[in-house]
Amino acid sequence: MDDLGEIVDEFLVESHENLDQLDGDLVALEREPSRDLLSSIFRTIHTIKGTSGFLAFGRLEALTHAGESLLSRLRDGVQPVTPETITALLAMVDGVRALLASIEEGRVEGDIPIDGLVAQVNAQIADAAAPPADAPPADAAAGTGEATVSVDAPAGAPDEEARRPLGELLVESGAAVDTDVNWALEKQTGGDERRLGAILLDEGKTNPAAVNDALAAQGRRSVADATIRVDVDLLDSLMNLVGELVLVRNQLVRAATDAADPVIVRTTQRLNLITSELQEGIMKTRMQPIEQLWLKLPRVVRDLSTTFGKQVRVAMVGAETELDRSLLEAVKDPLTHLVRNAVDHGIESPEQRVAAGKSAEGTLTLKAYHESGHVTVEVIDDGAGIDVEKVRAKAVERGILAAAEAARMEPREVMMQVFAPGFSTAEKVTNVSGRGVGMDVVKTNIERIGGAVDVDSTLGEGTVWRLTIPLTLAIIQALTIDSGDDRYVIPQVAVHELVYVDGENTRIEYVSGAPVYRLRGKLLPLVRLDAALGRPAGTDDRGVYIVVLQADGRRFGVVVDRVLNTEEVVVKALTSRFKEIGIYAGATILGDGKVALILDVPALARRSQLSADLSEEDDAAAESADDSSRLLVTAVGARRIAVPLDTVTRLEQFAAEAIEWVGNREVVQYRGRILPLVRLSSLLGVEAAPPGDTVSAVVYTERGRSIALVVDGIDDIVESTTTDHEEVDDHGILGSTVIAQRVTELLDVRRAILAADPQFYATTGESVLTGAWGAGPGAA
Amino acid sequence: MATRQYATFEVDGTLFGVDVAHVQEVLAFSEYTAVPLAPAAIGGLFNLRGQVIAAVDMRVQLGLPRHTMDGAVMNVILHAEDEAVSLLVDKIGEVVALDEGSFEPPPDTLTGPARALVLGTFKIEDRLMLALDVDAAADTR
Missing domain, CATH: 2.40.50.180 (CheA-289, Domain 4)
Known part of the structure; x- marks a missing residue:
């Protein structure tokens, strides 16, 4: 099977992609039967069946064959689409997935049982008396061809012009002779339904390896005009190189501003432009539409809502919004969790909804859009909403907040407590959302990639979970600031505003020794960066800046000496020896070539919390000492x-x-x-x-x-x-x-x-x- | 008899050596970024052709006052525990080829912080070279 390795790999990749599409299509089909959808689903299964037959994956072939039989009846209108048929087809897709996983792992189908699944599918065939049992002949040529194209072009619309006939390729490679090919073609014309490659192989006129090569060449050729597959590692290394280039560019631009030579200045400007475009281009190659993730979600919602007896419709807005593939991967689990949570806890049962004057069917909206250099992904439900007072009480009960602290918090801050570790508003723990993968994990995962989480809820009307995600991990927009003689970098995503403290109109005040600033009437807790870094704290509160930041659902200010500018920086991982310090998220190299540390905003937020706590302790002390x-x-x-x-x-x-x-x-x-x-x-x-x-x-x-x-x-x-x-x-x-x-x-x-x-x-x-x-x- | 090559350097007048297999390069560098709250032995971070390298001050590792870092400091850049790390030293010496036979365990008179960082000694002409345990020397935890 080794010589088939490459073909099998390609088959796996394509099949996985097609299956994800299939889940979504099947759920859509249940909602609204459409011949086009049915045809597309049929083609996908047909393709997998064909290729698996060719590659001698018998179980896969038998299973997809059963599915294909059911699908063809649905497509031809012989029998209607019912929830049961969809369930059977989804089960079949799961079986196919399991088989593919096994093939991926060990190159063999393993002993994954399929008889039950085949029976389940066949049971759905209305005329169950005579289910077509025997597998049809290998449909190799059409199979591989379609699978290859369908990734990037609509399935079933392969670019025939670009494909050279298999026979021609075989003859060219010397693996078959002209006359045999012609003879086989005549057989086809004469009614033989087998594909050309299959006929030649069956008759011993050529060898399997040659057919594989020819099929592969055919496949490549047909896709080559539009797209190519690129190794992700290669993209990653290109990305790193571009990162370096951006860095050198920054250094050069800085040096060139002092240069008198107009040629240098002009050349630098040109380099600047080209680098930016190159960076954008490389970043684009790693971008994938968020639809890739979303495709799996209607299936998740369907399964869950069936389990809970709820009716949920999934709507998608902005599915074409693109994200860096590494981020896409990182967002997958949090997003799935939010969706599960929304179906489990957000959307009410049909009875409750009707009683509340809503339609029995709830709507779960997935929304993605670009906003100021970030991608925002929202999971919106029109369910019961979150009772902020319940959250407040629960946070106190769970010991997440001190009672006094909770009482003083604004609803918005209280709401953020649902992301605290150990918090769960679920009255009963279900096997869906109460499995330890909590909202705190969602938050941790999103913050790990430099993003932020947020929740907005109106009791009785629904909840919006919002993930703010950077476009890419490698290059971030950053604010450079000075504290003492040192320069630091703060990710721009967390920066809300800057305040200059002149000591007259704007000034830092102290509550029990803890610095605060009155930002539009609200007391903003402050962290002095120099003190947070264990440096001697500055004594003059005049002429400093407050960088207003948001993290962990908390707004706070960091007092710095100087604010320089914002620039794009390349994030460098920090050696593990600094992990324990916990206040740095990474390092970067600035335009002057010096290394600067990137501050970890959530860590600073925890420090502001600490100072808030300290000031509370001080309050208590002050009271007792009177x-x-x-x-x-x-x-x-x-x-x-x-x-x-x-x-x-x-x-x-x-x-x-x-x-x-x-x-x-x-x-x-x-x-x-x-x-x-x-x-x-x-x-x-x-x-x-x-x-x-x-x-x-x-x-x-x-x-x-x-x-x-x-x-x-x-x-x-x-x-x-x-x-x-x-x-x-x-x-x-x-x-x-x-x-x-x-x-x-x-x-x-x-x-x-x-x-x-x-x-x-x-x-x-x-x-x-x-x-x-x-x-x-x-x-x- | 097998010989082994050592890159040598001096810290506070003492000659140290590291197996050249560990050494990536040696260079003088003057711009370091301080890392507040980092272990005392961290001299700072610097930019080595786009790579961020942590510099470990050998003087601190040996229980001596730290380098002042106000001018160029010599760096011996090593691979220790899968990452590049630099040792800040006083002075760079030659690369010497030494007989494994002349290797001796650290003398009993060697005490203090240096003892934990040294694998053994070699005699070179009229002086001793202390062979450094790279991982221990780079360990700042």
Whole structure:
């Protein structure tokens, strides 16, 4: 069988590709019977049957023969397409796949049982009394020919012009004589249905090796005009070479900017252009449409929905979107998991759907599109959606989040907890989604390739799982930054924005010693890169930059000294001796030829988490020591009212017209919920500033309940000790202190909140906020 | 008697040698990228014709103060445990062919960090050469 090796390899590759197509086609067929689809499926099976007969794979031939018989009846309309026939055909495809796998492994069919499958298929043939039992003659020539072309050209439409007759090839190679070929051709004309090669072989007029060679030559010839197969290793090495070239180009471009010689400048520009085009071209050779992955999914969905008694329709948008093949491979398992999860947990049973006023059939949409240098792949279901409060509770129950932390989190952040290890919202563990391959694995796998995961869900309406994937692994868009004397690289995919800190209008603040930045009212935890790298931390907070990053569902800022530019860099793997440090994702060579380390954004995110945790511990310590806390100083009329900063989750501006009334209380709609407002001016009996278009509010959240304290303005964040405040006998005020030479009153947050929402503490217990300062959610 | 070739270099006045079979090349290099939080023996990373190479400071491996890295430092680039790694040394010596017969185990007087990195000694003219265990010398864990 060795001399057949090459043909067998080719047969395997093509058959695998065709089978993937087949799964999708069969599921589509069930939905909408179409003669074209049936013909295409028939041809695929026919091709495999023909080639397997020629290559003497008897079991494969018998199985595909049974399938072919059923398919021809379906195609000719002798019997209708039913779910049972589809099931039998899918089972047959699985059997074919198993046989091919065995052939791939050991060059033999092995002892994979096919009798049951053949019986199952034959049972579907309505006129089961006389299933065509004996295998037809080997259909080699047509078989291989079609299989070869069908990869790239539509099956059954081989480019006949490009194919030279088999006889001609055999004669040319001296393996057969003219007269024999003519004699065989005459036999064919006379009604012999065997292929030319088969006739010659059967009659002993030529040898098998020669026929194989001729068939191979024929196959190659017919495809050669359109496509060729290229070894992936070769593509990989070309990719590496182009990577090197990009690097040299960068170095040259940098050097040439200083060059006075116009020839050098011009030549460099030209080189620059050509390199870019070459890089793009090479990258394209490795690109494959995501359809390659998606083709398998309708089958997965069909099997699952049958198991669970659900009705699910699969829709695809952007199947032609291309991804680097190595990425495609890396995305396969996460994507399959998301799809399984959506069918298992996302889409409801038909009864539930109808009860909820939806159509009985759920829709699972696979969507892919290019966006700013990345590919976004979405798995969208119109199912029950995810209850963010359940997630919040579960995250606490599973010990993933501290209760206080969970209470303070925004719904979006809470939702990201489904990707935390050890989290599973499934009420019961099914054998589909609850098998340890959890969402955390999805996240890890996607982040490993420099991508990101995200989830968006509306309760009752459905869920969107979003994978953001780089176009390629080898070359990334990167932001170069300086920290101290060293230069680092941050993958651009994680970078959301850059903030320049001038120390005047924009400045870094400290909550219990942890640096934060107020980004559009929200407190952004910061990581000082120098400190994260174990270097002495810079002391000057002015003239630095904050790189706002997102990873692990967490937005945070990294403080760096200088931001240089963005450039394409070639990712070099880092030696294993640096793996344990965990803060570098790789290394690269910059335009000046120096090595720069690529920072691992998720690792930095964990550090920001760490600093957030530390600041919480500090809060607790501060409370027990009763020494100091940070105060948010607000203006209410002519008075200055301070609120402990750590009880504040957000600073918001609401449009005055957004304020509505519920009974005698003011509320606004906020992030899909109703947020009660309490005007500190009326609570404290102060004359409020004249109403403007917007109101400033300090949002306080505890255990999922939020409230907004309306103030006239935010003045400052200050450090204050609790020892020097004077008792003041006033409703809603705990005392007063002098901050920045001005008397500032300390708000009794508890009273203020109860004024707005008397039920606020009903479920959270009385012990919260009994002390005044520093007793925020962090201490609860 | 079989002979073996050793590439020699000096660190703090001591002559070391590594089997030339392990040596890829020897070169002076001056631009290193620091790796914060890396093991102390890592002198830095550098770009060797597009390849990122980690340099292990032999002085640190031998319990000496690190190279200052403010000028060119000599690198002996080796293949150790399937990856290229560089040893930062003070001075490059000659390649010498040595009789395996003149190989001796490390002397008892050899103590300290060097002891773990040395396979044995050879006598060359008027001095001793310490034959380095490449994997141990490159090990920064």
